[in-house]
Structure formats: structure tokens, C-alpha cells
Amino acid sequence: MTNVSAGTLRRRPAQRRSVERVERMLDECARLLDEVGYDGLTTKEVARRAGVPIGTFYQFFPDKQGLVRALALRNLDAFLDRLTARLGSAEITDWTDAVDLAVDEFVAMKRTIPGFAIVDFGEILPSPGAPPLKGTNRLLDAALENNVIVADRLRALTIDLLGAPRGPGLDRALIVAVEAADAVLKLAFRAHPDGDPDLITECKKLVRRYLADHLPER
Amino acid sequence: MTNVSAGTLRRRPAQRRSVERVERMLDECARLLDEVGYDGLTTKEVARRAGVPIGTFYQFFPDKQGLVRALALRNLDAFLDRLTARLGSAEITDWTDAVDLAVDEFVAMKRTIPGFAIVDFGEILPSPGAPPLKGTNRLLDAALENNVIVADRLRALTIDLLGAPRGPGLDRALIVAVEAADAVLKLAFRAHPDGDPDLITECKKLVRRYLADHLPER
DNA sequence: CCGGCATATGAGTAGACCTCATGTTAAGCG
DNA sequence: CGCTTAACATGAGGTCTACTCATATGCCGG
Numbered sequence: 001m002t003n004v005s006a007g008t009l010r011r012r013p014a015q016r017r018s019v020e021r022v023e024r025m026l027d028e029c030a031r032l033l034d035e036v037g038y039d040g041l042t043t044k045e046v047a048r049r050a051g052v053p054i055g056t057f058y059q060f061f062p063d064k065q066g067l068v069r070a071l072a073l074r075n076l077d078a079f080l081d082r083l084t085a086r087l088g089s090a091e092i093t094d095w096t097d098a099v100d101l102a103v104d105e106f107v108a109m110k111r112t113i114p115g116f117a118i119v120d121f122g123e124i125l126p127s128p129g130a131p132p133l134k135g136t137n138r139l140l141d142a143a144l145e146n147n148v149i150v151a152d153r154l155r156a157l158t159i160d161l162l163g164a165p166r167g168p169g170l171d172r173a174l175i176v177a178v179e180a181a182d183a184v185l186k187l188a189f190r191a192h193p194d195g196d197p198d199l200i201t202e203c204k205k206l207v208r209r210y211l212a213d214h215l216p217e218r
Numbered sequence: 219m220t221n222v223s224a225g226t227l228r229r230r231p232a233q234r235r236s237v238e239r240v241e242r243m244l245d246e247c248a249r250l251l252d253e254v255g256y257d258g259l260t261t262k263e264v265a266r267r268a269g270v271p272i273g274t275f276y277q278f279f280p281d282k283q284g285l286v287r288a289l290a291l292r293n294l295d296a297f298l299d300r301l302t303a304r305l306g307s308a309e310i311t312d313w314t315d316a317v318d319l320a321v322d323e324f325v326a327m328k329r330t331i332p333g334f335a336i337v338d339f340g341e342i343l344p345s346p347g348a349p350p351l352k353g354t355n356r357l358l359d360a361a362l363e364n365n366v367i368v369a370d371r372l373r374a375l376t377i378d379l380l381g382a383p384r385g386p387g388l389d390r391a392l393i394v395a396v397e398a399a400d401a402v403l404k405l406a407f408r409a410h411p412d413g414d415p416d417l418i419t420e421c422k423k424l425v426r427r428y429l430a431d432h433l434p435e436r
Numbered sequence: 437c438c439g440g441c442a443t444a445t446g447a448g449t450a451g452a453c454c455t456c457a458t459g460t461t462a463a464g465c466g
Numbered sequence: 467c468g469c470t471t472a473a474c475a476t477g478a479g480g481t482c483t484a485c486t487c488a489t490a491t492g493c494c495g496g
Contacts, residue, residue, distance in 0.1 A: 273454095276455075
């Protein structure tokens with residue numbers, strides 16, 4: 001299971017007080033993202049609101065990107081956990097239902113979880129042990145990187161719950177599907193604060209049509 | 219036809235020398251993007267390489283984003299012009315061929331045009347007269363905004379050349395298709411410097427499958 | 437009570453974006 | 467041609483942000 005401290009923190013908080021401080025900083029980061037966006041977010045303000053000196057901020061987070069990455073991973077975990085639970089419990093007879101469920105759950109969290117609407121999966125996140133890859137924009141690289149994590153866990157779900165045929169074809173298809181869905185959902189939330197319903201529908205259609213080649217026929 | 223000076227420049231260069239200066243700044247911007255990426259690009263360095271004082275830079279470009287936006291629009295124009303030419307001249311009997319052609323042309327330009335590989339359509343570009351929309355990341359907003367422009371021109375092409383049924387359904391479908399394709403192609407170029415061939419194939423499949431509902435059956 | 441080690445702190449550094457007062461050139465006009 | 471006026475060009479410097487590091491503070495075994 002992914003974890004906030006996996007490659008994003010400079011030092012793992014040991015004492016109870018430190019853990020709470022890191023948690024508070026992440027919470028304030030989420031709220032600030034909703035208020036002023038990534039560009040407007042400053043590490044100083046995050047620290048101030050969390051009641052933490054700036055030096056302590058940098059004890060735990062390597063930089064601004066690391067902070068947002070940590071938040072995104074926390075949100076990502078929450079999303080995948082909830083999705084796993086719902087896929088396991090509900091009566092999913094059809095993989096197309098699973099697609100709808102995943103999209104709906106994602107949309108629901110975008111609406112309700114602070115910081116999720118803006119950051120969601122990727123947007124930020126430089127890869128943890130990434131090659132220095134000059135000539136790139138870290139924001140977008142990160143988005144891609146993160147969707148690979150989602151695809152990984154979705155693959156596990158897909159194989160376990162739906163009995164899909166394992167293999168590189170499926171892996172690639174899932175990554176492509178997540179990437180495409182992510183892009184369309186971003187568009188949906190750009191068009192409408194709660195996500196344009198038509199675009200959400202189109203997102204489901206897009207994914208279902210594409211996956212029809214890679215998954216057993218209902 | 220879109221134009222670099224459409225909403226991206228602070229003042230349109232009138233004299234011949236000024237036009238050349240703006241052109242040189244855009245060229246250097248492209249080269250620098252390939253070398254150091256968006257995060258590493260500085261307005262100072264662009265100006266220095268173009269042999270232009272920093273003050274003059276800001277006479278023409280409102281800010282760093284404006285510079286990159288102008289470059290992206292220039293590239294976008296080039297892409298759409300070439301696509302229009304190829305769609306008009308070639309023997310396109312089938313809209314699925316048109317999809318392949320568009321993707322191939324895009325990939326070809328990503329490989330060869332400086333600054334295209336990194337910036338391509340969007341990535342940067344805040345909308346020209348955009349609402350101030352707090353709480354967002356300007357980079358990603360811009361990418362979306364720009365793909366709408368692409369979709370607009372693709373729609374014109376689609377209707378004129380392929381006789382597709384006009385309407386909001388098609389508009390939305392094209393925007394979704396461009397958004398999704400853009401995302402998958404970014405992934406393809408992240409995975410491989412010249413674009414992972416498998417992912418490029420998947421991109422075509424994704425778009426074709428999705429559009430099958432919206433365009434007349436070959 | 438105390439030495440030594442881990443942790444906490446915030447003034448300070450480096451550097452980026454962008455401005456604006458000043459200098460320079462061109463244009464309009466009698 | 468000289469004068470007035472406006473447009474354009476310039477780069478030192480203001481402001482702000484990410485991030486550091488020397489110092490202060492607390493913690494703990496002896």
C-alpha cells in the first residue's frame with residue numbers, strides 16, 4: 001500500500017507531536033490549494049497556518065513539490081482504498097460497472113475532499129527516484145508518474161475481481177485508460193465546479209469502448 | 219487563423235527589427251525548453267540568448283507564461299496548417315485514416331520541431347481573457363484551454379472534409395478525443411524519446427473506438 | 437547535576453520575475 | 467532645418483519565494 005512517507009518525506013516523523021505536525025501541514029496544504037491553487041501556494045503560508053516554523057517544514061518535506069506530492073499520495077491512497085472496498089462489497093457482475101464505479105467514486109472525492117479537486121492524482125508529483133531528466137516540466141511528468149501507480153493497483157483489482165487476462169497488453173491498456181480518463185475528468189471539472197455531467201458520461205464511454213478490446217466480454 | 223499576437227503579446231511589434239526580436243525570443247524559448255524544461259527556463263536567459271535586454275522582453279511578453287503560450291500557439295498553428303494541407307491533398311476516404319494522419323503528424327512534429335516535444339499544445343498557456351479562476355494550477359488549465367482551440371479547428375476540418383453531422387455532440391466528442399489523445403501521447407513521449415510506438419498505436423485505437431459513435435460509419 | 441546528542445528555530449541567502457525612471461530614437465510640424 | 471512631442475529601449479533594482487544553516491533548545495543516560 002502506498003504511503004505518504006514513501007520517498008516524499010525527508011525524515012519520517014517519530015514522535016507523536018511530529019506526526020501531528022506533518023498531518024496539519026498536509027491539511028493546510030489541501031485547504032490552500034483549494035483557495036489559491038498551486039501557483040499561489042507558498043511553503044511559508046502552509047507552515048504559518050499549521051503553526052509550524054518554516055525550518056521545521058523543511059525538516060520533513062524536501063521542497064514544495066514534495067509537500068504536494070505527499071498530499072496527492074494521501075488522497076490517492078484514500079481513493080484506492082475506497083474503490084477497493086466498494087468493488088469488493090458491491091454486486092459487480094460486469095467490468096463496465098466497475099469502470100462506472102471507479103469514475104463515480106473519483107468524481108465524488110473530487111467534490112468533497114479538500115485539495116482533491118485541484119491536485120487529484122497527479123498534477124505535481126515528481127517521481128520518487130526519478131532520473132534527473134532534463135528538458136521536462138516536472139508538473140506534467142509527475143502527473144504521468146502517478147497514474148502509473150493508479151494503474152498498478154487497478155490492475156491488481158481487475159485481475160483479482162474480474163478475472164481479466166493477465167499480460168503486458170492489459171497493463172498498457174490500463175495505464176492508457178487511466179491517463180485518458182484523468183485528462184477528460186480534469187476537463188469536466190474545469191467546465192463545471194462539480195464536474196460537467198455530460199463530460200463525465202463521455203469519460204465512462206471513452207474508457208468502456210477502449211477497454212472492450214482488452215477485457216472479457218461482460 | 220490563430221496568431222501569436224492574439225492575446226499573448228503586450229504590444230504587437232511594428233518595426234521590422236522588433237518583429238525579428240520577438241521571433242528570436244520565441245526561437246530561443248523553444249531551444250531552452252528542450253534543454254532545461256519549463257521549470258528551468260528563465261526570462262533572463264531567453265533575453266540574453268536572443269540578444270535582447272530584459273526590459274525589452276517585457277515590452278512584448280506579459281510574463282514567462284505569455285512567452286511559452288506564444289510559442290505554443292505558433293507551434294499549434296504550424297501543426298494545424300500542415301494537417302489541413304495533408305487532409306486536403308491526400309486520398310482520405312475514411313475518417314479513421316484522418317485520425318491516424320493527425321496522430322502521425324503530431325508525433326512527427328514532436329520529434330522534429332524545437333520546443334514542440336515539451337510544450338506541444340498545452341502544458342502552459344493560461345487562457346487569453348480567462349476568468350481569474352482562483353484555486354487552480356495555471357499550467358494545467360492552460361493545457362485544457364488550448365486543446366479546445368485544436369478541437370475547434372479539427373471540427374471545421376471534420377465537418378468540411380468528412381461530412382460529419384454537425385452538433386454539440388460532435389463538438390464535445392472532439393474535445394474529449396483531443397484531450398485524451400494529448401494525454402496518451404504525452405505518456406508515449408515520456409516512455410520513449412521518439413514516442414513509444416505501442417502507446418502511439420494505443421492512442422489511435424482509443425480515439426477511433428471512441429469516435430465510432432459520433433462519426434458516420436466509414 | 438551534566439555532557440552529548442537529536443531536534444527545533446527563524447533570520448538570512450540566492451535567485452527569479454517583473455517594474456519603472458531614465459535615456460534614446462523617431463515622427464510631426466511650421 | 468530646428469523644435470516639440472510621443473513612442474520605444476534599457477538595465478539596475480524592488481519584491482517576493484524557495485530553501486539553508488548556525489544557533490538555541492530540549493532530552494536522557496550516567
